Amino acid sequence: MEPAASPFLPDSKIQWIWDSTSLGWFKECPKKYEYYMIRGLVPKGDSVHLKFGILYHSSLEAYDKARAEGKDHEEATRAAVWKALIDSYGWVSDHPAKNRENLIRSVIWYVEQFQDDPAQTVILADGKPAVELTFKMELDFGPSKSSGFKVAEGVDTKGISLKPGAVNYSVSTPVPTYSNYVLSGHIDRLVNFMGGVYVTDRKTSGSTLYQGYFDQYTPHNQMSLYSVAAKVIWSTPVKGVLIDAVQIAVGFSRFSRGFAYRTDAMLEEWLEDTKHILRYAEHCATDNYWPRNDTACHKFGGCPFRKICSRDDSVREVFLASDYEHRPWNPLQVR
Amino acid sequence: MSDLAELFSRDPMTYQTQDIDTIIARLREARANFNLAGKTEKLKPAAKKATGEKVDLSDLGLE
Numbered sequence: 001m002e003p004a005a006s007p008f009l010p011d012s013k014i015q016w017i018w019d020s021t022s023l024g025w026f027k028e029c030p031k032k033y034e035y036y037m038i039r040g041l042v043p044k045g046d047s048v049h050l051k052f053g054i055l056y057h058s059s060l061e062a063y064d065k066a067r068a069e070g071k072d073h074e075e076a077t078r079a080a081v082w083k084a085l086i087d088s089y090g091w092v093s094d095h096p097a098k099n100r101e102n103l104i105r106s107v108i109w110y111v112e113q114f115q116d117d118p119a120q121t122v123i124l125a126d127g128k129p130a131v132e133l134t135f136k137m138e139l140d141f142g143p144s145k146s147s148g149f150k151v152a153e154g155v156d157t158k159g160i161s162l163k164p165g166a167v168n169y170s171v172s173t174p175v176p177t178y179s180n181y182v183l184s185g186h187i188d189r190l191v192n193f194m195g196g197v198y199v200t201d202r203k204t205s206g207s208t209l210y211q212g213y214f215d216q217y218t219p220h221n222q223m224s225l226y227s228v229a230a231k232v233i234w235s236t237p238v239k240g241v242l243i244d245a246v247q248i249a250v251g252f253s254r255f256s257r258g259f260a261y262r263t264d265a266m267l268e269e270w271l272e273d274t275k276h277i278l279r280y281a282e283h284c285a286t287d288n289y290w291p292r293n294d295t296a297c298h299k300f301g302g303c304p305f306r307k308i309c310s311r312d313d314s315v316r317e318v319f320l321a322s323d324y325e326h327r328p329w330n331p332l333q334v335r
Numbered sequence: 336m337s338d339l340a341e342l343f344s345r346d347p348m349t350y351q352t353q354d355i356d357t358i359i360a361r362l363r364e365a366r367a368n369f370n371l372a373g374k375t376e377k378l379k380p381a382a383k384k385a386t387g388e389k390v391d392l393s394d395l396g397l398e
Contacts, residue, residue, distance in 0.1 A: 077359060078352070078359070081358060081359055082355060085347040085358075086347050086348075089346060100343065101339075101343055104343075104358065104362065105362050105365065108359055108362040108363060109362070109366045112366055251369075252369050
């Protein structure tokens, strides 16, 4: 695979293209963002959840694509299982639940559960099914002039319009680089459901899907980004995100469906918040200083860098070298 | 080794279509069994609560 371009402006730590992952890190804690994104560090042996999630997503995408192409449930199931088997071959997981066998089981049980899904794939204006939608969305602002980078002239600075027909980019349109910030991501599918259009997303969990599980997705960085992208790029007035969650246990997979609703006003707020967040990120990059949010260390499942921040600066690099590895995250990298 | 375990251990590039169908069939069966176990659990009569009354040993023929 060809290496992706850098997500940072040349000779700087100012990130110009952001996805929900990197934006989420910065929102949680700038110091966490620095470790993950600027230094490209992850805890050793940390990849099982990410790997399982990517494999699960890509396998079910294969099912969605096959159904959108007119294949029946049986053919689409074979396509999904084949993809899961090929992509996971050779993967050895020491996690008791998130392993290859349970991946295949979860894919099959999911498509069986939803084979007569009332959520139907949207057909876009160009006649193509709304599946596997990768996007890059240029915002109307970029790094400030005080940081030494020039904002492109002639750019409409009145803000992104959420009205149909607003000019924004799908992945096939060249995006001007270095002028404005870009938000990127990948949407599994757009669906019609109960009179509304929704973005869909699938989540995997090792825990029981308790009542209230879906509350965590409003407000939520990723769900808001996807909703904005669907409205702006595909001119689709979505009501929010339809989330299919799965509990991956040792002997079973259990599914639950919920929603993260978004109004236009909520999305306008999220965009305005994002503008301020990116200004702050630029400030940290320009100063090369990333403050700790020491109220977040035990949240979000516990920060994987807490044991670094809880040590004296004189020994941090020793522990980083022994307990972490270099695996940079790049929003431009196709997964 | 079960047929499922044997299939998982092989390189999927060596599979025939029948092998994939076997995997799908076995895991569908597992799902059906799991769902049935869940329904059976719900149908079990609730255990009678102890009333707290003392047992009369003469009723048990022990006196």
